[in-house]
Structure formats: C-alpha cells, structure tokens
Amino acid sequence: MVAITMPRDDEWPLALPLAALFVVCFVAPFCVLLALSLHAGTDARAFSIAQYAKFFGDTFNLGILWSTTWLAIRATLVCVVFGYPIAWVCSRAPARWQSVLVFLVVLPILTSVVVRTFAWIVILGREGVMNDVLRALSIVDEPIPLLFTETGVIVVLAQVQMPLMVLPLLATLSRIDPNLGDASAALGAGAWRTFFRVTLPLSTPGLVAGCILVFSACATAFVTQTLIGGARLVYMPLHIYQQAIGANNWPFAAAISVVFTVAVMIVIYALNRVGGTSKAYAGDGR
Amino acid sequence: MGSDVSRRHFLAAGAGAGLYALLPAHARAQSKTLVAATFPGTWNEAHRNLLAPYFRKRTGASVTQSIQLATEQIAKLEAAKGGRPPFDVAILDEPQVYDAAKQGLIDEYPAAKSPNFKDLFPVYQDKWGPKISLQVIGIGYNPKKIKTPPTSYDDLLNPAYKGRVGLTALNSQLGMAFLAELNRIKGGNETNFEPAFKALKALLPNVGAVAANLGAYATLWQQEQVDIAPYNFNFVQTLKAKGVPVEFVVPDTGLVGWTTSLHVTKNAVEPDLAVAYIDSHLAADMQSEMEKPPYDIIPTNSKVPLTSAIMQTVAKTPADLSKIRGFDWTKINPQRTALIERFNREIKL
Numbered sequence: 001m002v003a004i005t006m007p008r009d010d011e012w013p014l015a016l017p018l019a020a021l022f023v024v025c026f027v028a029p030f031c032v033l034l035a036l037s038l039h040a041g042t043d044a045r046a047f048s049i050a051q052y053a054k055f056f057g058d059t060f061n062l063g064i065l066w067s068t069t070w071l072a073i074r075a076t077l078v079c080v081v082f083g084y085p086i087a088w089v090c091s092r093a094p095a096r097w098q099s100v101l102v103f104l105v106v107l108p109i110l111t112s113v114v115v116r117t118f119a120w121i122v123i124l125g126r127e128g129v130m131n132d133v134l135r136a137l138s139i140v141d142e143p144i145p146l147l148f149t150e151t152g153v154i155v156v157l158a159q160v161q162m163p164l165m166v167l168p169l170l171a172t173l174s175r176i177d178p179n180l181g182d183a184s185a186a187l188g189a190g191a192w193r194t195f196f197r198v199t200l201p202l203s204t205p206g207l208v209a210g211c212i213l214v215f216s217a218c219a220t221a222f223v224t225q226t227l228i229g230g231a232r233l234v235y236m237p238l239h240i241y242q243q244a245i246g247a248n249n250w251p252f253a254a255a256i257s258v259v260f261t262v263a264v265m266i267v268i269y270a271l272n273r274v275g276g277t278s279k280a281y282a283g284d285g286r
Numbered sequence: 287m288g289s290d291v292s293r294r295h296f297l298a299a300g301a302g303a304g305l306y307a308l309l310p311a312h313a314r315a316q317s318k319t320l321v322a323a324t325f326p327g328t329w330n331e332a333h334r335n336l337l338a339p340y341f342r343k344r345t346g347a348s349v350t351q352s353i354q355l356a357t358e359q360i361a362k363l364e365a366a367k368g369g370r371p372p373f374d375v376a377i378l379d380e381p382q383v384y385d386a387a388k389q390g391l392i393d394e395y396p397a398a399k400s401p402n403f404k405d406l407f408p409v410y411q412d413k414w415g416p417k418i419s420l421q422v423i424g425i426g427y428n429p430k431k432i433k434t435p436p437t438s439y440d441d442l443l444n445p446a447y448k449g450r451v452g453l454t455a456l457n458s459q460l461g462m463a464f465l466a467e468l469n470r471i472k473g474g475n476e477t478n479f480e481p482a483f484k485a486l487k488a489l490l491p492n493v494g495a496v497a498a499n500l501g502a503y504a505t506l507w508q509q510e511q512v513d514i515a516p517y518n519f520n521f522v523q524t525l526k527a528k529g530v531p532v533e534f535v536v537p538d539t540g541l542v543g544w545t546t547s548l549h550v551t552k553n554a555v556e557p558d559l560a561v562a563y564i565d566s567h568l569a570a571d572m573q574s575e576m577e578k579p580p581y582d583i584i585p586t587n588s589k590v591p592l593t594s595a596i597m598q599t600v601a602k603t604p605a606d607l608s609k610i611r612g613f614d615w616t617k618i619n620p621q622r623t624a625l626i627e628r629f630n631r632e633i634k635l
Contacts, residue, residue, distance in 0.1 A: 060631055118505075125509035145449065147511060148495045227505075231455040231496040232635045238498060242630065245361045246457035247623040 030261075037254035051255035061239075061256070065263060068235040071153065072219035072267075078158035079165040079214045080207070086162075087169035087206075088199075091176075105166045113160060117227045120156045121147060124228070148230040156228045157218045164217055165210035172206030173199075208275030212268050219264055236260045318347040320559040322375035325546075326353050326500045328520040329377070332581040341566045347559050355500070356382040357457050363391040363551060374554040375563055379421070379459040380544040381615035381622075387414050392549040399561050402568035402587070409608060410586040415549035418567050419576075420584045420607055422543035422600055423463055426517030428510060430531045436514060438538045439471060442489055449494040452512030453633070454503045456626045459544065464516040465625065466613045467542045476617035479625060483632060496633055507532050519600060520582055527580025534599060541600065543610040545586075 040048035055061045090101045108116060123129045124146040131143040146152045176199065184194040200207075222237035229235065234242075236256065244253035320341075324333045330353050338349050354362070356378045363371050363386070371391075378386060386392045395415045397403045403416055410417035425436050431450070436442075442451050454461040469475075469482030494512055497503035504521065506512045508530050519541075522534040548564040550557055566572055573585040577593050584596055584607065592601065601607045618625075 060634075121505055121509060125511050127510045145494070147509075226498040227502055229498075230502070231453075231498040231630075232493075232633050234630055234634055239630075242455070242457060242626060245355075245358050246455070247626045248357070248361055248364070249623055 033254045033257055036251055037258050039251040039254075042249055042251060051252050052259070054252065055255055055259055064234050064236055064239050065259065067233075068219055068237075068260075069263060069267065071150065071157075071225075071235060072215050075154045075157040075161065075218040076165075076211050076214045078154060079162055080211065082158065083162055083165035083210065084169060084207070087166045087173055090166070090170050091173035102170065105163055105170075108160065109163050113221075113223050114227075116160050117156065117224050120152075120159070120228060124152050124156075147228060148232065150229070150233060153225060153229045153233065156224055157221055160221070160224055161214045161217045164213040168209035168213065169203060169206040172203045172209075176202045205275055208271050212271050215267060215271070216264055219260075219267075318556060318559060320347055320349045320375065320556050320563055321373040322349055322351050322560075322563055323354050323359050323373045323377050324351045325355065325377055327504060327518070328524040328581055328583065329546075331524060332576050332583055336575050336581075337563075337567055337572065340569075340572055341563050344566055345559060345562050347556075347562075349563060355458055360385055360389075360391065364389060367391070367552075369553070370555055371551040371553055374551055374556050374560040376415075376549045376551050377418075377546065378415075378549060379546055380612070381459065381462070381619055383412070383414055383547060383549070384616055384619060386549065391552055393552055393554070393557070395550065395564070396561055399558075400565040400568065402565050402570070405570060405587050405589050406568060407586060407588050407604065410545065412545075412547060415547045416564065416568055417545040417547045417586050418583075419546050419586060420543050420610065421459070421546055422519045422541045422584070422610055423460060423467070423516055424519065424534055424536045424541055426507070426515055426522045426532050426534055428507070428513040428531050429533050431510075431513040435533065435535050436537070437535070439468060439516070442492060442514060442516075444492075447492050447514055449492065450513040451489065451492040451494060452503065452506050452515035453493055453496045454500060455496060455498050456622075456629045458500050458503075460500065460503075460516065460518055461629075462618075462622070462625070463542055463544060463613070465629070466618060467516075467539070470613075471539050476614045477621075479621070479628075483628060486629075486632060490633065493633070520584075523582040523595065524580045536599060541610050542612070544612055544615075 037051055038047055038049065040046045040050050086101075086105065090098055090105065093101055121128075125131070126143045126145070126147070128146070130146055131140075134140045134144065180198055180202070181194055184198050185191075189197065219235075220237055222241065225233070225235045226238050226241075229238075231238070240253050240256050240260065243249045243256060322333070324330045330351060333351055338351065341347070341349055352373060359373070359376050359378065360382055362373075363376065366372055367390070376386065376392060378392075383392075392414055394413055395403075397411070397413075400416070403411060406416055425439065425441070427436055429435075432447075441447075453464075456462050456465065465479070465482050465486075466476070468485050469479050472481035472485045474481035495506055497506055500521075503515075504525060506515075507525055508528075510531070517532075517534065519534055522532050525532050548567055550560040550564070554560050568587060570587050570589040573583075573587045573590045576583040577585050577590060577596065579595060582593070582595050584600065585592070588604070592604065601610070
C-alpha cells in the first residue's frame with residue numbers, strides 16, 4: 001500500500017552522518033558489551049561462554065526474562081485496547097478537534113518519565129488517590145495494594161507509553177480513504193465487518209509499528225519498573241543494574257544484556273513478520 | 287563575512303586565554319568546577335544547602351554534586367580506571383573504602399594540605415580520606431499508625447504489621463548493614479549469613495515493599511506505604527522535618543553504625559579543589575551547621591559539641607560514639623555479590 005521509494009543513487013550519502021553516529025554510539029559499544037560478556041569472570045579475561053551457561057542454566061534468570069517479556073506483552077495489549085479507539089476517534093475528528101486531540105495524546109511525553117512515574121506513586125499509594133476513591137465509594141474497606149504489584153506496573157507502563165501506540169496508528173488510520181468504508185457499507189457490510197475486513201487490515205502497519213515501539217519501551221522501562229514495582233518484582237533492566245552496579249559482576253551483567261537485547265529483537269522481528277504478511281494481504285487488495 | 291566573524295572570535299578567545307593565565311589563582315578557580323559525588327537523602331540536602339555555598343565562598347570555584355550510592359561510585363570509577371574519573375570527590379561508606387583502596391580508585395589523602403584534618407578525633411583521621419560522619423541504623427516507624435513504639439527488630443515480625451514492613455535492596459549500605467545486624471542477632475557471624483536469611487524468610491509475609499533504591503525508600507514513608515522498617519537516624523530526622531510521620535528508636539540490641547568518608551579520586555581533574563572541598567566538610571563551623579536539624583549529621587571534628595537530638599538518641603558523649611557496633615567489612619565484602627544474589631532470589635515475589 002504505502003510505496004517505499006528507494007533513494008536515488010546519488011542520495012545515499014545523506015544517510016552517512018546517521019550511519020556513522022549509529023556505528024560509533026551503538027555498534028561499537030555493543031561489540032564491547034559482547035566481548036565483555038565472553039569473559040570467564042570479573043578478573044579472568046579468558047574467552048569463555050560461562051556467563052551464558054550460568055544464565056541459561058538457572059531458572060531464576062529465565063524466570064526474570066520470561067516475566068519481563070510477559071509484562072511488556074500485557075502492557076502492549078492494554079495499549080492496543082485503549083489506544084486504537086483513541087487513534088480512531090482522532091483520525092475521524094474534524095481538523096480543528098484533531099489537533100486538540102493529538103495535543104492531548106502527546107501531552108504525557110512532554111513531561112519526563114520520572115515525573116510521570118512519581119505522579120503514579122501518589123495515585124496508586126496506600127494512602128493515594130485511587131485507594132481514597134475506592135474507600136469513599138465503599139468498594140473496599142481497607143486500602144488495597146496497588147503500588148509494588150504487577151498490575152500497577154502494567155497500568156503505569158500502558159499510560160506512560162500510550163503515545164507511542166496512538167501516534168503511528170493515527171498516521172495510518174488518517175491515510176485510509178474514507179470512501180473505502182462507505183464502499184464497504186454500500187456493499188452491505190455492517191460496521192464491525194467493515195472494521196475487521198477493511199479498516200483493521202489497512203491499519204496493520206501502524207498497529208505493528210505501535211506494538212514494536214510500546215513493547216520495546218515497556219520491556220526496558222527501568223524507571224517505571226523499579227519505582228512502581230520495587231525490588232521484589234525483578235525484571236531484566238533491574239537485574240542488569242544490580243549485577244553491574246550492586247554486585248560489580250560486569251561480565252554477567254553484559255551477558256544478561258546481550259540475552260535481553262536478542263530476546264527483544266526476536267519479538268520485534270516476529271511483529272515485523274506479522275506486519276509484512278498483512279501488508280502483502282492489504283496490498284493484494286483482496 | 288563568515289570567515290571574518292570566526293577570525294574575530296578566534297582572536298577574542300586567544301586574548302581571553304592570555305588574560306586567564308595572568309589572573310591570580312583564586313579568581314581563576316572561579317571558572318573551575320569540581321564534581322563531587324553525594325548520597326541520596328540527608329546527605330545531598332546538607333551538601334547542596336550548606337557545603338556547596340561554603341566551598342564556593344572559600345575557593346571561588348563551583349561544584350556539581352551528583353547523587354550516587356557508594357556501590358555505584360565504585361562501579362563508575364572502575365569503568366573509568368586509567369583515564370579521567372567521572373567525579374573528583376567520592377563519598378564512601380566504610381565497606382567501599384576497602385574496595386576502593388584495594389582497586390586503586392582513590393588517592394591517599396594529602397593531610398598536610400588540609401588544615402582542618404588534625405581537628406578530627408584520631409580514629410576518624412583515615413589515611414585514605416577523613417571520616418566525615420558516623421551513620422547509625424535503628425528502627426523507623428509511623429507514630430500515627432503504630433501507637434506502641436517498637437523496641438526490638440523482632441517487632442518487625444509482629445503479625446499486626448502484615449504488609450506494613452519496608453526493606454531496601456542490598457545495593458545500599460542501609461540494606462547491607464541491616465542484613466548483617468539481623469544475622470548477628472539471630473546467631474550468625476560475618477562468615478555465616480544463614481541465620482539472617484532464615485529470619486528474612488520469616489519476615490517476608492510482613493514485608494509490604496522492598497524499595498529498589500534509597501530514594502524510593504523515602505517515598506515509601508512519604509506515601510505512608512510502610513509503617514515500620516530499619517532506617518538511618520539521619521534520614522528519619524530529615525523526613526520528620528518535612529512533616530512526614532516517622533520516628534526513630536534504638537532497638538534493645540543497640541545501634542549499628544559505620545563511618546562515611548570523603549576521598550580524592552585517582553587522577554582527579556581538580557585534585558586541589560577536591561581537597562579544599564573535603565577540608566570544608568571537616569571545618570568545625572561546617573560540621574556544627576550540619577549537626578543542626580533537619581540534618582543531624584553526627585560530627586567527627588573534636589571541636590564540635592554534640593547536640594541534643596544526637597545526645598538523646600545516639601550518644602551522650604563522643605566516647606559513646608566509638609562504642610557503636612560495626613562489622614568486619616573486610617570479611618563481608620567478598621560475599622557481597624553472593625549476598626545480593628541470594629537476597630534477590632529469596633525476596634522475589
């Protein structure tokens with residue numbers, strides 16, 4: 001559907017500055033990380049895969065990897081469920097309202113993630129806004145734990161990362177020709193049928209892009225995970241931090257980082273495959 | 287025209303550099319910036335509000351204070367080893383001093399350049415860097431929720447406090463010292479932490495939150511997320527001054543403490559300013575200010591009399607200070623990694 005124009009032969013040097021930055025600031029450090037992870041121990045410089053063996057030989061580590069992935073998946077699903085309708089409303093709103101709505105969607109990213117997370121601590125705390133409301137409505141007698149629970153982390157992650165879902169969705173949704181919906185209706189399809197057969201397939205690229213952004217942001221959200229989840233809910237970023245800073249075990253921290261990066265990349269690759277398939281599907285015009 | 291402007295700038299810059307060399311040292315220091323590490327909580331507040339202005343007045347230089355735990359500083363200095371360290375002044379707790387000295391991350395303190403050094407009690411005149419204070423831990427509790435003040439660490443196990451007890455991860459010295467003290471009370475020693483973990487397991491049903499860092503630990507109290515927990519005397523005093531409902535009690539097993547010290551990092555960018563900064567911290571007038579509420583930082587300068595808050599809770603005389611129990615960190619340090627790992631496994635939900 002969206003035609004990607006390949007750069008002309010004489011335009012590719014324009015990408016060089018970014019490529020250079022990428023090599024210096026990402027590829028090179030990643031190679032250092034990889035080399036470090038292959039050290040036998042904190043003092044031993046000998047080549048060894050001991051750190052990886054240690055990681056995969058221990059269900060504690062695998063459990064953390066899985067709970068981090070599962071956490072990010074759930075937060076992403078919450079973003080889809082709540083973000084899609086918002087994006088849809090935005091894309092269908094009159095131009096004047098659209099800019100207001102987009103501004104409201106973007107508003108959260110104008111403040112630092114630390115500030116947003118601390119605001120959530122005030123909301124979710126034992127004596128916080130949420131518990132006050134629940135008690136005032138007599139839904140609960142005693143304050144219920146919200147902070148330092150996985151549910152709390154998911155809710156906060158979903159709110160904090162929501163713009164990353166809504167913006168790409170909005171971009172694809174507003175590019176869909178409204179006539180297609182009318183055509184579908186004229187041919188006798190109901191609203192839901194039109195949604196599932198026309199709108200959803202056409203918006204898949206935006207949905208996939210949003211999922212990739214939200215998933216990777218949630219999986220690696222050190223600040224939100226540690227401040228809302230505390231030290232009892234150990235996810236990969238905190239695990240890496242504790243090994244590197246608390247325990248001073250850099251080779252192991254490096255190995256966990258590499259494993260984590262690869263795990264996130266696998267999920268992104270899988271999402272991209274889904275995106276690619278649906279793109280072909282939508283492109284066929286079936 | 288473009289080249290004209292740049293040439294003019296270049297000349298101006300050259301003249302500036304020439305003038306700069308002619309300025310007396312004091313004026314030249316004005317453009318210099320020292321980078322000093324500080325701890326979260328009471329420490330960064332005292333350092334920002336008292337020490338930084340004092341240092342500016344004394345040297346004319348400015349100081350950037352960066353909040354980091356001792357373990358974080360060790361990790362960063364280790365990473366920068368051989369090159370320029372990310373900060374000139376390190377603030378370390380007793381256990382980390384042994385590591386930092388062993389790994390060559392700090393320089394021996396040039397006492398001769400530091401006029402206030404000789405005023406410290408002899409026990410605090412460490413060759414690696416002067417001890418600036420003593421930190422002690424006991425029990426913090428919320429007097430609004432807990433009417434009978436706790437008297438011992440065993441009170442943390444009281445079933446009435448289910449979900450109301452707070453802990454902090456072992457990356458902070460508070461977490462590590464509490465674990466060591468719990469271990470000692472339950473019959474363990476520096477080489478056997480089994481009793482501590484057994485006690486921790488029994489405590490877990492009561493634990494409502496384990497803060498990943500000390501900043502989050504303070505938030506737990508501010509939000510009244512926890513009612514009772516091991517805590518530093520200073521941190522309690524600072525929070526109390528902010529209107530947070532928290533009180534400090536000395537458990538029947540006594541106070542546990544450790545010294546905190548300042549150090550010039552190896553290859554520091556501004557070694558002389560670093561010494562001036564550290565020496566400022568040792569000055570009698572500075573330590574007297576820091577001893578006042580809301581900081582209540584225990585002085586190490588022999589010319590500074592103890593204030594009432596400290597005398598009531600911690601020590602009646604300076605001699606009492608030396609009776610506060612510590613641990614043999616040289617024995618505990620090598621186990622740190624294993625202890626952190628085990629703690630994480632056993633507290634994980």
